Amino acid sequence: MTELFAKINGIKICYELFSKGYPIVLIHGFGVRKEGYKCQIPALSKTFKVITFDNRGAGKSERVNKPYTMETLADDIRGLLDFLKIKKTNILGTSMGGLIAQQFVLQYSEYVIKVVLVNTINGAPNNVGLEILKNNRLEQLELIKKNPEKAFWDNAHIWFYHKYRKELKLNPKKKIFWNVVS
Numbered sequence: 002m003t004e005l006f007a008k009i010n011g012i013k014i015c016y017e018l019f020s021k022g023y024p025i026v027l028i029h030g031f032g033v034r035k036e037g038y039k040c041q042i043p044a045l046s047k048t049f050k051v052i053t054f055d056n057r058g059a060g061k062s063e064r065v066n067k068p069y070t071m072e073t074l075a076d077d078i079r080g081l082l083d084f085l086k087i088k089k090t091n092i093l094g095t096s097m098g099g100l101i102a103q104q105f106v107l108q109y110s111e112y113v114i115k116v117v118l119v120n121t122i123n124g125a126p127n128n129v130g131l132e133i134l135k136n137n138r139l140e141q142l143e144l145i146k147k148n149p150e151k152a153f154w155d156n157a158h159i160w161f162y163h164k165y166r167k168e169l170k171l172n173p174k175k176k177i178f179w180n181v182v183s
Contacts, residue, residue: 004061009080010073015061016054016081020046023114024087026078027053028105030096030120032138034060037095049091054081056101071104079109093117097134 006013017035019042027038027045035053045051055062057077058069078101082090091114094102099121106113144152157166168175 006061007081007084009077009084012057012063012065012077014054014057014063014077014081016052018085019051019053020049022046022048022050023091024085024089025049025051025091025093026082027051028078028092028094028098028101029053029056029059030094030098031134032059033096033098036060052081052085052087052090054078056098071100072108074101075105075108078105079112082112088112089114091115091117093119094121095119096121 004015004017006015008014015035025045027035027041029035029037035055038051038053042051042053056069056074058064078092082088090112092102092105094100094117096119099118102116102118103121106116141152141156144155157169161169
């Protein structure tokens with residue numbers, strides 16, 4: 002699908018639309034981009050009009066040099082929905098995207114049909130949780146630069162099922178293909 006851009010709340014937001022049907026907005030987490038939902042889009046687009054976008058400061062959306070709050074990120078979603086002339090939608094948020102989804106529901110419940118939260122992290126007051134996430138991510142990026150293999154295996158338990166990790170260790174050159182089944 003083609004990447005599109007919309008001017009939302011004074012910044013350029015990059016988004017993509019897939020299929021037709023009732024809309025669902027997919028909100029990615031911290032340090033991720035809209036492409037993180039690549040495997041889910043084929044199955045979801047059989048039923049929904051799937052909307053993916055890069056949060057401000059991520060992917061191809063504009064970065065501004067001022068603090069990003071949950072309220073601002075929720076405002077961006079509302080702006081995108083208004084731009085697309087969508088009055089009601091389903092929302093799916095993963096990790097920090099789940100926090101954004103919750104804030105969106107608090108601010109704009111009239112737009113929401115259903116909400117799905119996946120691996121939603123627990124935010125702390127005054128964005129303390131976001132500061133911890135940022136510092137952890139910066140440490141991970143530094144380790145990736147110094148020792149990418151160690152960085153991978155240090156976090157593999159978070160991302161991969163134990164049998165999958167075992168197979169990766171036993172056969173590191175094996176090609177493994179993903180298939181999304183609806």
